[in-house]
Amino acid sequence: MEPVMTPGELAALLKTERRPCVIHFYADDAAALCEQVDGVLSTLAKRYDAPEMLLFLRVRAGSQTKHLCRSFEVRAAPTVLLVDENLNVVERVQGPDAPRITQYVERLAEDAAARLEKRISAIIASHRIMLFMKGTHPDDAKCKFSREIVSILREHGIAFGTYDILSDRSVREGLKKRAQWPTYPQLYCAGELIGGVDIVREMARNNTLREELGGSDVPSDEQARDALNARLEKLIRQERVMLFMKGDPETPQCGFSAKTVAILRAHQIAFGSFDILRDDDVRQGLKAYAMWPTYPQLYANGDLVGGLDIVQQLAETGALEKELAG
Numbered sequence: 195m196e197p198v199m200t201p202g203e204l205a206a207l208l209k210t211e212r213r214p215c216v217i218h219f220y221a222d223d224a225a226a227l228c229e230q231v232d233g234v235l236s237t238l239a240k241r242y243d244a245p246e247m248l249l250f251l252r253v254r255a256g257s258q259t260k261h262l263c264r265s266f267e268v269r270a271a272p273t274v275l276l277v278d279e280n281l282n283v284v285e286r287v288q289g290p291d292a293p294r295i296t297q298y299v300e301r302l303a304e305d306a307a308a309r310l311e312k313r314i315s316a317i318i319a320s321h322r323i324m325l326f327m328k329g330t331h332p333d334d335a336k337c338k339f340s341r342e343i344v345s346i347l348r349e350h351g352i353a354f355g356t357y358d359i360l361s362d363r364s365v366r367e368g369l370k371k372r373a374q375w376p377t378y379p380q381l382y383c384a385g386e387l388i389g390g391v392d393i394v395r396e397m398a399r400n401n402t403l404r405e406e407l408g409g410s411d412v413p414s415d416e417q418a419r420d421a422l423n424a425r426l427e428k429l430i431r432q433e434r435v436m437l438f439m440k441g442d443p444e445t446p447q448c449g450f451s452a453k454t455v456a457i458l459r460a461h462q463i464a465f466g467s468f469d470i471l472r473d474d475d476v477r478q479g480l481k482a483y484a485m486w487p488t489y490p491q492l493y494a495n496g497d498l499v500g501g502l503d504i505v506q507q508l509a510e511t512g513a514l515e516k517e518l519a520g
Contacts, residue, residue: 197252201265205281205444207249212364214278214306215249216299219263221256221271230290231272238296242303246310246368276302280443282464310368316432317365318382320425321355323347323407326369327379330358330472339391340379346391346398347381352407354381383407422479429476431496433466435518438480439490440471447471450502451490457509458492463518465492494518 208215218235220228232252239250253259255271266275266283276285276298285298318324325332325347327340332348335341347354359366359378370376373387381388388394388406397403430436435458441447443455458465470477470489481487484498492499499505499517508514 197254200259201262204251204262207251208277208279208281209442209444210363211245211249212279212362213245213247213249213310214276214284214302215251216302217251217253217266217275217277219253219255219266219268219271219273219275221254224271227290228272230292231274231295234290234292234295235274235299238299242299244367245363246371247306248299248303274298278464280465280467282459282462310364311372313432314365314369314372315385316428317357318385319428321421322384323352323354324382325354325356325379326359326365326382327356328358328360329356330361332356336360337378343379343381343391343394346394346403350398350403352404422475423483426476426480426483427496429468430493432468433464434495435463435465436493437465437467437490438470438476438493439467440469442469443467448489450488454490454492454502454505457505457514461509461514463515 204217216235216238218228218231220231235250239248242248243250253262255263255268263269268275270288272288272290274287274295275283278284284302287294287298325343327343328336329340332344335344357365359369366378369380373380375387375390377390379390381390381394383406388397394403397406429438437443437451437454437458439446439448439451439454441451443459446452446455455467468476470480477489480491484491486498486501488501490501492501492505494517499508505514508517
């Protein structure tokens with residue numbers, strides 16, 4: 195189990211890992227009780243501490259970690275917190291209550307697996323031809339195999355979307371297990387795995403690539419718009435409450451996004467987020483789709499709630515939770 199010291203370290207770690215975590219706050223003056231909790235968590239970590247599952251952390255309560263303890267309202271040790279990817283506390287157990295700790299961790303692992311599967315499925319479905327590669331853009335591929343498969347697809351006039359597996363460890367490891375395919379790049383067509391660069395290279399050599407991919411020529415403007423709208427609908431419904439913002443909840447890139455995140459957290463509202471700075475198609479397309487020209491945009495149950503002004507007004511009138519509950 196990894197040690198952490200500050201809220202900033204925890205936020206940075208979760209931004210990199212993008213998986214829920216189990217945090218044990220322990221103290222030397224409660225060593226016997228904390229050792230019991232360590233034993234329970236060590237057993238659970240052997241089952242669930244994996245890039246596509248959970249992250250197990252330890253925090254030594256004391257002067258060096260007082261800000262972290264205060265931010266999570268930890269007042270005694272041992273305390274175990276179960277925290278989602280957005281630093282929302284899902285469950286809290288104070289004391290060496292092994293049955294409750296085990297029950298909550300197992301439930302968190304099940305939920306994490308389901309959310310990851312949902313996220314991977316949404317990414318695969320976001321384009322008819324989807325390439326999971328190393329690099330943020332086809333022109334910036336980070337390995338020769340990714341560069342080669344991009345070149346082959348372009349030579350055959352095949353339109354495709356991409357996802358950078360280097361930016362998301364959970365997806366990178368989860369997709370390997372889901373597809374039972376241990377390497378990247380991976381190419382998908384209509385939700386089904388085609389294979390890696392060797393298979394794509396062989397299809398191109400045999401002149402069967404376009405046939406296998408269904409003759410996926412560059413789409414018309416109308417087809418591209420329909421495909422983007424379908425992708426936006428999936429993203430909007432990815433979580434019950436979904437925030438399209440500049441940056442992510444831990445590192446917002448504008449004041450309006452930061453204020454919206456702060457309001458949601460102050461009201462203990464769990465939410466998913468999407469960084470519109472990373473995807474210009476989504477950034478521009480969602481403006482037209484929602485007929486809302488600015489960001490952030492907050493959605494609940496697939497419907498637009500509004501931007502910061504509306505969220506602030508709802509919070510001030512005490513109507514925010516009711517509005518987001520649908």
